C-alpha cells in the first residue's frame with residue numbers, strides 16, 4: 001500500500017519509517033526543504049535512538065522516500081497521514097493552520113478514494129472540520145476521515161511505535177477501518193490491543209491520556225513539595241503509592257516540572273477545548289498552575305543551596321526536556337538556565353544532543369565540550385536533565401573542578417545521604 005506522511009518531524013519521520021518497516025511504501029513530505037534535502041542525503045535531522053538504522057534500512061529497500069512535492073505524493077497514495085505540528089496559540093488553543101493547509105491540499109489533489117488519517121494531536125471536532133473542507137471542495141472522489149492519535153515518547157519513539165500499548169482508530173466507515181487494520185497488521189499479529197471507535201472519541205482519547213499523565217506528574221511534584229516542608233522522602237512516598245496497582249509506579253518521579261512539546265501544549269488545549277464547550281476542566285487548569293509554580297520554584301531551590309546567585313557561575317548539565325532527545329521545546333532545563341541568567345549568574349552548559357537547538361534560542365549560551373569542561377571553575381552544578389552519562393559521574397573529579405562541592409540535582413539522580421557523606425552540599429527534589 002502507498003502511504004503519504006505529511007509532516008516529517010519527530011512523529012512523521014518515526015511513523016513513516018516504521019510503517020515502511022511494516023512493508024508499506026511510504027513517501028514522507030515536508031515543506032521544510034532543508035529537512036527533506038538532508039534526509040535525501042542520508043542525514044537524520046533529529047536525535048532519536050534507533051531512527052537512523054530504520055530509515056536507512058527502509059530507504060535502501062525502496063520503501064521509504066522523501067519529497068517536498070505534496071501533490072505527487074497525494075496522487076500516488078491511498079492513505080494520507082497528517083503529522084504536522086499543532087503548536088499552542090498564546091491563549092492555549094491549538095493552532096490548526098498546518099492541519100487545515102494539508103486538508104485543503106488533499107482536497108485539491110485527490111485523484112481517487114483516499115483515507116485521510118490525523119496523526120497530529122488535534123481537538124475533538126477536527127475530523128469534522130477536515131470533512132467539511134472536503135465537502136466544500138465539491139470533489140468527485142470518495143474519502144474517509146480517520147483519527148489515529150500517536151502516543152510515542154521522544155527518546156524511545158521507535159521502540160514505542162513498534163511495541164505500542166494500544167492503537168486507537170477513530171473512523172465511521174468499515175472501508176477505512178479495513179485500510180487501517182492492513183497498515184497496522186504487524187501490530188495486530190503481536191496482539192496489540194486495538195481501540196476502534198468514532199472520530200470524536202479517538203481525538204479525545206489523546207487529550208484525556210496526556211492530561212491524566214500531566215496530572216500524575218504534577219501530583220507527585222506537589223507531594224515532593226510537601227515532603228520538603230515536612231521532612232519526608234518523596235522516593236519512599238512514591239514507592240509506597242506506586243505499589244498499589246490501582247495507582248501504578250510510572251510517572252511518579254518528581255522533577256523540575258512537566259516539559260516537552262506535548263504535555264504543556266495538550267493540557268492547555270484540553271482546558272481550551274472544554275471552555276469552548278462551556279465547561280471548566282478544573283483538574284487540568286490546576287495541573288497547569290502547579291506546573292508553572294514547580295518550574296518557577298527551581299530557581300528558589302538553587303538560591304537556597306547556593307546563596308546569592310549574582311556573579312556566580314552555574315554548570316548546568318542537560319538542556320533537552322528529557323534524556324535521549326535533542327528536543328528543547330518547553331524544556332524545564334532551559335527555564336532554569338533563563339532564571340539563572342535573570343538572577344545575574346553566568347551559565348555554562350553541557351548536553352549530549354541538545355546544545356545546537358539550545359543555542360538557536362539562547363545564542364549567547366556558553367556550551368562546554370563535556371561534563372568536566374562544563375564544571376571547571378564553576379561555583380556549583382545543576383543537574384537539569386537525567387541523561388544516562390550523568391548518572392555515573394566521577395564525583396571526586398567533579399568536586400575538584402568546582403569552586404565548591406555544591407550540586408542541585410533537579411532529577412534526583414543521586415542519593416542525598418551518600419552525597420552528604422562524600423562532603424557535597426547536595427539538594428534534590430522532595431528529599432530531606
Ligand code: NAD
Nearest residue numbers: 007008009010011030031032084085086098120121150154
Ligand atoms: P515537528 O514540529 O517535529 O514536525 C512537524 C513537521 O510538519 C515539521 O517538519 C514541519 O515543517 C511540517 N509541516 C508543517 N506544515 C506543513 C505542511 N503544510 N506541509 C508539509 N509539512 C508541514 O512536530 P512533532 O513533534 O512531530 O509533532 C507533530 C504532531 O504530533 C503534533 O500535533 C504533536 O502534538 C503530535 N505528537 C507529538 C509527539 C512527540 O513526542 N513529538 C507525540 C505524539 C503526538
